[in-house]
Amino acid sequence: MEEYVFIPDQRSSGEDVVVALEKVVAIDTELDFLAAPAGGIGFALPVTVRPMPVADELTTRGLEVLEVVPQSGVTLVRTSIVGPAPAAVGGTFHPVVNYTMAVADVRVGRLRLTGSLGPSGAEFFSIALQSAGNGNPVSNAVATLGLKNGGQQLTAVSDSAGIVRFGLRAPAVMDAMLAVEPGFAGHWGHFRRKADLPSGSVIVLDPIDLTSAADSLRHFLPPGPAGSGKGVVVGVVDSGVDRHVDLPNVDGDEDSSIGHGTHVAGIIAGNGANGYGGVAPGARIRSYRVFDDPDTGIARNFEIHRAIEQAVADGCHVINLSLKFERDANPSQDDRVLSLAIENAAEQGVLVVAAAGNDFRRFVAFPARHRDAIAVSALGWEPGMPANAYDRWTLSSDRGDPDRDDFFASFSNEGHAPTRIDLIGPGAGVVSTVPGDRYAPMSGTSMACPAMTGAIARMLSANPAILAMPGNRARHQAMRQLAFASLRKHGFGAVREGGGMII
Known part of the structure; x- marks a missing residue:
């Protein structure tokens, strides 16, 4: 069963919309699907309508009302009725569309990244994160290393000592991209496009200054x-x-x-x-x-x-x-x-x-x-x-x-x-x-x-x-x-x- 959004032809109460949707499953003849305004799916009448089914028959007949917006009558439904979308008396069906936040980078989706502390062992390339404000290690920070050769990107999280270990056995990296995301830890993070870094390099992160510097x-x-x-x-x-x-x-x-x-x-x-x-x-x-x-x-x-x-x-x-x-x-x-x-x-x-x-x-x-x-x-x-x-x-x-x-x-x-x-x-x-x-x-x-x-x-x-x-x-x-x-x-x-x- 697929989900659709039903829009009534006029702003309606939730009860009126359910009545209209009940008619969908009561139709006794084959429906002729036609393109409806604004991308919806409609159908042409006349049709023969049987007596209105009771509400609990909706699901068994292939249409389930999930939620109705009381102010507009717009309704979320799940249906198994054959066709790109079911037809309805007094309205049209429209696809469910996904939206994302308009933040410009990936940090929001990785604020709680876990299980990525990186491999253990001194032979793996690592960096150490410190706060410029007090010199303390910065833990639980997401860091990404972009390698010049092959364009590979490695991501890991700093441990309690501020150490980030990447899945790379190398004493140093050359001409690499390094990004440390700010997260919610009170610092600005770090970004360099072309960095030459020996393993063990200390990366100093600027704290957010809420006392003087304007953003x-x-x-x-x-x-x-x-x-x-x-x-x-x-x-x-x-x-x-x-x-x-x-x-x-x-x-x-x-x-x-x-x-x-x-x-x-x-x-x-x-x-x-x-x-x-x-x-x-x-x-x-x-x-x-x-x-x-x-x-x-x-x-x-x-x-x-x-x-x-x-x-x-x-x-x-x-x-x-x-x-x-x-x-x-x-x-x-x-x-x-x-x-x-x-x-x-x-x-x-x-x-x-x-x-x-x-x-x-x-x-x-x-x-x-x-x-x-x-x-x-x-x-x-x-x-x-x-x-x-x-x-x-x-x-x-x-x-x-x-x-x-x-x-x-x-x-x-x-x-x-x-x-x-x-x-x-x-x-x-x-x-x-x-x-x-x-x-x-x-x-x-x-x-x-x-x-x-x-x-x-x-x-x-x-x-x-x-x-x-x-x-x-x-x-x-x-x-x-x-x-x-x-x-x-x-x-x-x-x-x-x-x-x-x-x-």
Whole structure:
């Protein structure tokens, strides 16, 4: 049996949808499948309908209702009815689509990498990791060694003494790539493209300095005053948000341990001291966890649709989507399940801000390219990262004008037609909150997106008349116009930065 998402022709109650689905298994004649709007599967009537079966007969007749979104009537079903998708009275069926977080590297998927301490024995190539702050060993850090000959990559984790042993018998490596991921250990990690390393080399990791040095986020968008963003509710549809000493204004689902949603929330509304707060520290965060599995890092369109609908019902003004289509080969491809939720949000006066994606200059990913969403690309600031920080892999030769320290992030997507970029935000080497009352850097349009979400929240807080408008398309348009009212361009051109960055 395959799973599909059923979309009723009109917004319906859960009971109405179940009634419509019961008709599917009651049809007594062969169905003629026809292409339905927006990629769904429909069929032509007339048909002969037997008396309605009782609900518990649905499964035995080949259709099982798994869950109904009460606000929209969108339904997750499992079916064995023959055909590419079953036909339904009063609606269409659509495929289940997978989404991933729009973070630009693999660290989120390997935060809990175990069983990879590497081989034992002095003959194996090793390095030692130390903190530059106190000289202590750094344990449980993921390190990758890329060898020039053959392009082989070896990955292992540092032990309690900070030693990383790779599966390579060699006294030294030449012209190798070395990457030590930051994880949640309070350091910047390490990245070198061409390193000559004798076995036993000591690699010093720069600690995260929360007292003085600005990262790219605080360089471009210094945190607002304590009340900045007050009165604005932001829905974060992500991996959940962990309890954190600097995230007092959070309700909803807790982090699944991935850490991505906690990082996003801190960018929007963190209350960190010494200049390491979020863009709108007075905003209220409402968390909706859709990335439940830290191993796969995948969320389905049905769960994201459900979360957006719930965020609207809960009174969120802005919704942050730091996520993207997992496989997105067509710049015009549409996921009707998520499109419907975004359109419903706009009709009820809610603004959706979405990450443009991290496909290294490809077109804008879905859902950021939806006409009712604001698509955000990423830039960075080179002085905001230590000389050997892991996140320096995000640097590019595409430099700002007039500030040559600004760069368009190497990973960021662009607004190639028919897609477009609306805004640009800091997304390279951004330090924010992570589980365990800690801070860590991450890179991606996942980070640029909440930076602009926070900036919009800050502007909305200063414009209470817009917040007080009825929840309809007019309020959505007013919010959107406000987001574009005060922008700064960085010299990357409209294809890369749209109108620029909110200031």
